[in-house]
Amino acid sequence: MQVLLDNYVAVLLAGVIGFILVGSALIGSRLLAPYSSSRQKETSYECGMVPAAAPIRSQIHIRYYLFAILFLIFDVEAVFLFPWAVTFLSVGKAAFYEMVLFIAVLGGGLAYAWKKGVLQWK
């Protein structure tokens, strides 16, 4: 237990130092840089004209959502690879073929996505 937590002291330190680095950079630029705000500056740039609609919203293409889904599926797959990687020697052949089947099924999903043209940007 204690050994486990000692291993994570480095992670905690990295986290805290990361927060301090980013925070000090943001606060430093806020303090040092000249900063002014006006209504005109806040509006979206629209080629010298006043923007047409009040709340400006950029539409994200739905295809990005498919990439997010693909990422989620293979993220879940990656999570299962971690316990597999440390045990497949002791469990033996069965574990290897189980993982091959698992990846093959998801690979079939990827092939389907490929065939449907999800991976292409038309």
Place this chain on the structure above:
Amino acid sequence: MTVAQGIFYLIAALAVAGGLGVVLARNTVYAALFLILALLAVAGIYILLASEFLALVQVLIYAGAITVLLLFALMLTRVGDLEETMVGAQWPLAVVASILLVGLLITTIATSDWPGDADGMITRIPFETLGEALFRQWAVPFEIASLVLLIALVGAIVLARDEEGDVEEAE
């Protein structure tokens, strides 16, 4: 107070700060980013409880993938434009309901007689034990999980392609 307790309170404070940020942020995208902070802090609590795999899942799937999905869902829909969906007229009722729920959960957790070693020492389940169980005892459910993921993938593609076709026809 031991060092571990100090770290716990630090992480718990971060989780609460993230949760408050999710609820209070006006911009829904900022709220989603605060959610990452809250989920990462929960991963830290899992590490303190010696549940490394759970922490890994929390970071990779919840803080990574689920938040990405959430962000895309926010960007694809018009939820950011609708002020009333964020702060409705029923917010005092929501506050009362949340406080009641939190009170109920805390009293249930505090008064329950937990089986096993849930209120004693923390037992660490190493990756090896987990892998053994997953690949020996639960091999079939593990393979079924891949099929469930496949169905989710195919379903998402079918739905999104339909949607896209509609958009193109409309244009």
